[in-house]
Amino acid sequence: MNIVETKNLKKFFDSKKGTVKAVNDVSINVLKGETLGVVGESGCGKTTLGRTILRLIEPTSGSVYYNGRDITKLKGEKLRKLRKEMNIVFQDPEGALNPQMTVYDHLNRPLVIHKIVDSEEEKLRRMIDILNTMGLKAEHLIRFPHELSGGQKQRVCIARALCLEPDFIVLDEPTSALDVSVQSKILKLLDKAKKKFNLSYMFISHNINLVRAISDRIAVMYLGKVIEIGDTKEIFQEPKHPYTKALFESVPVPDPDKKVKTPLTGDVPSPVDPPDHCAFAGRCKEMDEAICNRESPDLIEKYGRKIACHKYR
Amino acid sequence: MAEKVAVGEPLLEIKDLKLEFITEEGTVEALDGVNLTVKKGEIHGLIGETGCGKSVTSLATLGLLDNNARVRGGEILYKGIDLLELKEEELRKGIRGNEISMIFQNPSTSLNPVYDVGNQIRESILLYQTKDKKEASRLVLSELDRVKLPDPEDISTKFPHELSGGMKQRVMIAMMLACQSNLLIADEPTTALDVSIQAQFLKVLKELKEREELSILYITHDMAVVSEICDVVTVMYGGQIAETADVHTLFKNPSHPYAKGLIYSVPGVMQSIDDFETIPGTVPRLISPPSGCRFHPRCEYAKKICQKKKPELEEIEKDHYVACYFWEEVE
Numbered sequence: 001m002n003i004v005e006t007k008n009l010k011k012f013f014d015s016k017k018g019t020v021k022a023v024n025d026v027s028i029n030v031l032k033g034e035t036l037g038v039v040g041e042s043g044c045g046k047t048t049l050g051r052t053i054l055r056l057i058e059p060t061s062g063s064v065y066y067n068g069r070d071i072t073k074l075k076g077e078k079l080r081k082l083r084k085e086m087n088i089v090f091q092d093p094e095g096a097l098n099p100q101m102t103v104y105d106h107l108n109r110p111l112v113i114h115k116i117v118d119s120e121e122e123k124l125r126r127m128i129d130i131l132n133t134m135g136l137k138a139e140h141l142i143r144f145p146h147e148l149s150g151g152q153k154q155r156v157c158i159a160r161a162l163c164l165e166p167d168f169i170v171l172d173e174p175t176s177a178l179d180v181s182v183q184s185k186i187l188k189l190l191d192k193a194k195k196k197f198n199l200s201y202m203f204i205s206h207n208i209n210l211v212r213a214i215s216d217r218i219a220v221m222y223l224g225k226v227i228e229i230g231d232t233k234e235i236f237q238e239p240k241h242p243y244t245k246a247l248f249e250s251v252p253v254p255d256p257d258k259k260v261k262t263p264l265t266g267d268v269p270s271p272v273d274p275p276d277h278c279a280f281a282g283r284c285k286e287m288d289e290a291i292c293n294r295e296s297p298d299l300i301e302k303y304g305r306k307i308a309c310h311k312y313r
Numbered sequence: 314m315a316e317k318v319a320v321g322e323p324l325l326e327i328k329d330l331k332l333e334f335i336t337e338e339g340t341v342e343a344l345d346g347v348n349l350t351v352k353k354g355e356i357h358g359l360i361g362e363t364g365c366g367k368s369v370t371s372l373a374t375l376g377l378l379d380n381n382a383r384v385r386g387g388e389i390l391y392k393g394i395d396l397l398e399l400k401e402e403e404l405r406k407g408i409r410g411n412e413i414s415m416i417f418q419n420p421s422t423s424l425n426p427v428y429d430v431g432n433q434i435r436e437s438i439l440l441y442q443t444k445d446k447k448e449a450s451r452l453v454l455s456e457l458d459r460v461k462l463p464d465p466e467d468i469s470t471k472f473p474h475e476l477s478g479g480m481k482q483r484v485m486i487a488m489m490l491a492c493q494s495n496l497l498i499a500d501e502p503t504t505a506l507d508v509s510i511q512a513q514f515l516k517v518l519k520e521l522k523e524r525e526e527l528s529i530l531y532i533t534h535d536m537a538v539v540s541e542i543c544d545v546v547t548v549m550y551g552g553q554i555a556e557t558a559d560v561h562t563l564f565k566n567p568s569h570p571y572a573k574g575l576i577y578s579v580p581g582v583m584q585s586i587d588d589f590e591t592i593p594g595t596v597p598r599l600i601s602p603p604s605g606c607r608f609h610p611r612c613e614y615a616k617k618i619c620q621k622k623k624p625e626l627e628e629i630e631k632d633h634y635v636a637c638y639f640w641e642e643v644e
Contacts, residue, residue: 181578181591254579255564257561
């Protein structure tokens with residue numbers, strides 16, 4: 001059962017240099033109750049994809065389905081109601097909190113806007129319950145952001161996302177700005193919240209070791225397209241797409257016995273006016289001159305996952 | 314300072330370095346007896362969480378600390394000379410650049426945006442290698458080639474904004490090589506880079522170590538990078554050294570409770586979220602740091618003595634140092 005599905009989703013930005021095809025024809029789904037990890041290098045469109053799904057950015061074309069309903073064209077009151085059900089946590093908690101507002105204010109806003117609670121008493125109970133889930137205490141309600149550590153701030157951001165009891169949360173690099181020991185704490189709390197509130201996550205990150213540890217399925221993006229998507233274990237065991245392979249081989253793993261053998265060469269090409277053919281062809285070791293420089297491969301079902309590569313047609 | 318240090322011999326030795334910062338809020342006891350030895354031809358990882366003193370240690374080595382820093386004791390020996398005793402001019406002329414170089418996290422802020430990169434590398438060459446301008450221009454190309462930048466002639470005419478992050482970081486390395494430094498201090502050099510670019514960059518560093526016996530003090534909080542390129546690793550916590558060991562020992566058999574907690578909280582060491590370790594509490598503020606072992610308030614093995622007296626670094630096996638009274642109890 002899909003909680004979120006995109007069909008041929010595109011988001012293009014106009015720039016002086018040309019059209020930036022940030023999300024270029026992406027059709028993926030997030031299953032109910034799962035964590036879908038989205039990985040890729042910077043500029044591959046993973047953040048834009050997350051935001052377009054949430055309608056924080058308007059898609060250029062294509063559609064987004066939430067619980068089977070097309071939400072691409074929702075407006076006004078209907079869109080506002082939807083905001084309650086899908087939420088986002090950003091990378092930098094510093095920038096996501098208002099320095100002049102206390103933790104109480106941050107949690108109060110969404111509750112008031114969406115008229116979730118009737119009495120102040122119930123509201124407080126709810127806030128404290130969510131803070132507790134996030135490992136914070138009632139006393140933190142009267143704190144300002146500058147009185148909290150980086151990890152605590154991010155926990156407040158997650159609490160704010162949770163307080164409307166959403167079903168789906170986009171986590172956009174939620175731990176990249178944090179230290180490792182704090183990161184592991186946040187990941188545990190996110191896992192706890194997921195079980196407690198029956199959540200589905202889309203976890204965007206460039207940290208492949210991290211995504212591997214926490215995702216049920218994983219989607220690999222390259223230059224605006226999803227090039228491989230499937231079960232995390234299977235993909236890590238045997239990556240099929242040449243880019244997935246090269247990416248995984250380039251990533252150092254925290255084990256001194258395993259070293260990077262053949263790092264990916266070349267730079268990520270610019271997403272401005274990307275080629276019509278396979279965008280990875282220029283860096284691909286298994287490139288076939290006859291096809292790869294001519295056509296763009298579709299994302300097709302193969303080996304119980306989906307791959308966009310001419311090798312697997 | 315022409316004398317050569319043989320591979321495997323100590324190049325930089327920091328001994329019992331104590332350092333504090335005078336701030337409006339009070340005295341920050343940033344370093345409390347730091348001991349660190351970087352040998353010739355090794356990549357030495359310095360790891361720890363934000364505020365543990367990694368960067369302060371490296372800046373102190375180059376004499377680049379702010380005016381409010383006070384050294385309270387200890388010495389920083391480079392080829393046997395105490396850098397803390399040197400005057401600013403001696404540091405500038407004799408140490409920075411031609412002996413020790415440093416690269417930072419964000420290469421964009423280290424390069425001058427209004428000169429092409431060839432120009433900037435040439436400047437180092439003219440200072441340290443030759444006075445002949447033609448010869449210098451030729452050397453620029455060979456330095457760029459040494460860091461595996463494709464088409465050096467083209468790259469040397471490019472301005473920083475025309476290069477990718479990874480290329481810029483390699484230009485920084487080329488500048489360092491042009492100075493003919495023996496020790497490179499790299500402070501989170503790949504944090505701003507993508508994985509594929511990071512892999513290329515790390516490969517260049519490894520090759521320089523192998524080929525040219527370059528020593529590197531590599532500061533990072535990325536354990537995967539540490540396991541990839543470091544030979545020896547030192548773990549810092551709250552301005553103190555917790556553990557120093559070769560990279561295999563540290564990852565397989567961490568002996569300090571903090572080092573253990575740190576390594577077992579890294580995704581990839583632990584394959585599933587249920588196995589992640591978390592360290593209770595938060596990093597201490599160093600204005601009034603915990604007494605004794607600064608990790609004791611968060612440590613499950615802590616006993617009374619840990620509050621009273623700071624444990625000294627003890628060599629528990631060859632080249633494996635731990636500052637903990639109860640390391641034998643740590644599983």
